[in-house]
Amino acid sequence: MKWLYGELPELEAKEIITPEAASKIRGYYGEIPVKDTRALVLAIFSVLGAILVGSGIILIIAHNWDGIPRNIKTLLAFLPLIISTVISGYVLLNGKESPAWKEAAAVFSGLSAAACIALISQIYNMGGNLHDYLTICLLLAILPIYVFNSSVLAAIYLLALIPWTFNAPNLYGHPDITIMITYFAFIAATTPHFLSMLFNKEFSFRYPWLGWVRSIVLVITIGMVFNHLDINIIIYSICFGFFYIVGLRFEDFSGPFLKRPINTSAILVLMFLMYAMSFQDFWDHIDFDMKYKYFLIIPGIFFIAFLSVSAKMIKEKKLDIIQSMVISFPLAVVLFWILILCFPSWDILESLPYLYFNIFIAALGILSILRGFRRGVLLDMNVGIVVLSMLIIVRFFDSHLSFVAKGSVFIFLGTASLMANWYFCKRLKKEKA
Numbered sequence: 451m452k453w454l455y456g457e458l459p460e461l462e463a464k465e466i467i468t469p470e471a472a473s474k475i476r477g478y479y480g481e482i483p484v485k486d487t488r489a490l491v492l493a494i495f496s497v498l499g500a501i502l503v504g505s506g507i508i509l510i511i512a513h514n515w516d517g518i519p520r521n522i523k524t525l526l527a528f529l530p531l532i533i534s535t536v537i538s539g540y541v542l543l544n545g546k547e548s549p550a551w552k553e554a555a556a557v558f559s560g561l562s563a564a565a566c567i568a569l570i571s572q573i574y575n576m577g578g579n580l581h582d583y584l585t586i587c588l589l590l591a592i593l594p595i596y597v598f599n600s601s602v603l604a605a606i607y608l609l610a611l612i613p614w615t616f617n618a619p620n621l622y623g624h625p626d627i628t629i630m631i632t633y634f635a636f637i638a639a640t641t642p643h644f645l646s647m648l649f650n651k652e653f654s655f656r657y658p659w660l661g662w663v664r665s666i667v668l669v670i671t672i673g674m675v676f677n678h679l680d681i682n683i684i685i686y687s688i689c690f691g692f693f694y695i696v697g698l699r700f701e702d703f704s705g706p707f708l709k710r711p712i713n714t715s716a717i718l719v720l721m722f723l724m725y726a727m728s729f730q731d732f733w734d735h736i737d738f739d740m741k742y743k744y745f746l747i748i749p750g751i752f753f754i755a756f757l758s759v760s761a762k763m764i765k766e767k768k769l770d771i772i773q774s775m776v777i778s779f780p781l782a783v784v785l786f787w788i789l790i791l792c793f794p795s796w797d798i799l800e801s802l803p804y805l806y807f808n809i810f811i812a813a814l815g816i817l818s819i820l821r822g823f824r825r826g827v828l829l830d831m832n833v834g835i836v837v838l839s840m841l842i843i844v845r846f847f848d849s850h851l852s853f854v855a856k857g858s859v860f861i862f863l864g865t866a867s868l869m870a871n872w873y874f875c876k877r878l879k880k881e882k883a
Contacts, residue, residue, distance in 0.1 A: 499554060520573060527569035530562035541598070556600030560591045560607075581617040584610055585632075592639050601647075601656040604640045605663045611636060615671040627744050633675045634748055637668070648700050648712075661711025665693075669719060676745065680737050683723065684787055685749045690719040691780035692756040695763060698773060720779055721837075724811050725844055727783070730804040736790045756780065772817050775810070782806065811841045 461467045467475075518526070534555070541555045564587045571578060591607045594600060611633070618629045644664060647657045672689065673682045697713025707714045726732055760777050763769050769777070786803040793799065815837035822831025 523573045524570070527566050527573060530558075531566045534559045534562040538594075538598075552598040553600050553602045556594040556598035556603040557606070559594045559598075560587075560603050563587070563590045579617065581614060581619065584614040584617070588614065588636055588639075595640060595643055599643070601643070601660045604643055605660055607640055608663050608667045611667055612670055615674045618674075630675050630745060630748065633671070640664075651702065658709045658711055662708075662715065665711055665715035669715070680735070681745065681749065681787075683727070683783060684746075685752075686719060687723055687780040687783040688749050688752045688756055690716040690723075691777060692752050692759070694720060695756065695759045695777055698769075699759065699763060717776070720776060723783075724779065724807060724814075725840065727803065727807040728811060728841065728844065730801065733786070733790065733800075733803045736787060738791055753780075753784070770821075772814065772821065775814055775817070779810070782810070808841065808845075811837060815841065 462469055462472050538555045538559050541551050567583065567586055567590075570576070571583070588607060588610060591603060591610075595604050595607065614636075615633065619626065644657075644660060646652075647654075647660075668689070672685055676682055676685055693712050694716035697710055697716060701710045701713050703710065756777075763777075764774070786799075786806075789796070790799050790803075815834045818834030818837060819831050820834075822828065822834060
């Protein structure tokens with residue numbers, strides 16, 4: 451809209467539109483909304499202030515800690531929690547609607563509760579481990595997230611799941627279904643907070659960065675939860691296939707891709723999986739022990755949700771051919787995984803998945819290039835070139851050709867990319883002329 455308003459004086463001067471028409475356009479669209487960054491800055495510094503105050507109290511208490519009587523230690527351990535409770539009560543009772551107040555109160559409450567638990571455990575020598583400690587902290591953080599509608603505390607909560615997962619018992623031994631259920635329960639606990647922003651179209655500064663934190667945490671931790679089960683390809687393909695289709699349906703595509711964390715992160719993960727599955731060695735080690743069949747419950751739930759949303763999108767004809775190919779990828783992965791497990795003696799399955807995904811990636815790249823030329827979108831064309839180039843590069847690293855041959859191919863790919871962009875820009879200039 452800002453661009454349109456900037457063009458109106460020139461259009462009036464050239465008598466393309468009348469002053470009355472320009473006035474009607476301005477009246478129809480109204481004033482240009484001015485983004486107020488003060489709320490963002492205030493929220494950031496309020497959270498930093500809460501963290502610094504909490505850290506300062508802990509450091510002061512820690513000074514000469516060993517010389518303090520146990521009763522005083524206990525009182526000091528609860529002091530940050532008491533202060534945070536008073537601040538939280540003040541924010542809630544006085545109707546403080548400022549995001550800065552709410553975020554600061556939520557973060558201070560979460561950190562003070564965590565500090566209190568750690569200090570009490572140390573004072574009374576309760577023992578325990580990091581995993582159990584983080585479990586308690588995560589449970590206590592859930593309520594403040596929703597009471598204060600705090601995205602900062604939700605992000606800290608999600609980041610805490612990384613050490614929680616990596617310190618889980620039996621992580622490197624026999625798989626534990628309790629860990630899997632607890633992990634997804636913790637993920638689900640903050641999901642309504644995130645989805646409320648998505649469904650209500652609240653694509654402000656909170657939504658993108660919380661979405662990226664959530665996606666990064668999932669990428670890091672899901673594989674550890676299903677460690678030693680050889681179903682990581684299934685859970686990653688299905689989960690991020692589901693996130694891709696949800697992003698297509700609900701995220702705002704009018705802005706840059708960084709503001710679409712669900713869809714963009716899903717594309718990156720799915721593309722990585724596609725290239726990984728284009729190696730023949732990838733499919734030589736597929737195995738699954740059926741005594742761990744209960745671990746397939748979560749992937750099964752995601753798969754049903756993925757099929758439901760995909761079917762609705764297809765029925766509403768909201769998918770183009772490239773998007774349809776992307777959502778077919780998890781289906782192909784599940785199909786090949788089942789076939790390899792059920793029919794291990796079939797010789798054709800030794801090469802069929804490898805060939806299929808190489809052809810699949812090549813078709814995806816070619817279709818993206820063609821769509822870019824047809825629609826006149828340079829980004830689509832370059833994405834297709836990158837997809838094809840990466841496929842050729844990984845195939846060359848998978849071969850035994852000399853460095854000279856590989857270097858020559860890279861030069862050819864670079865030259866072809868430059869020529870395609872040059873031709874495309876020349877064509878656009880002709881069309882504008």
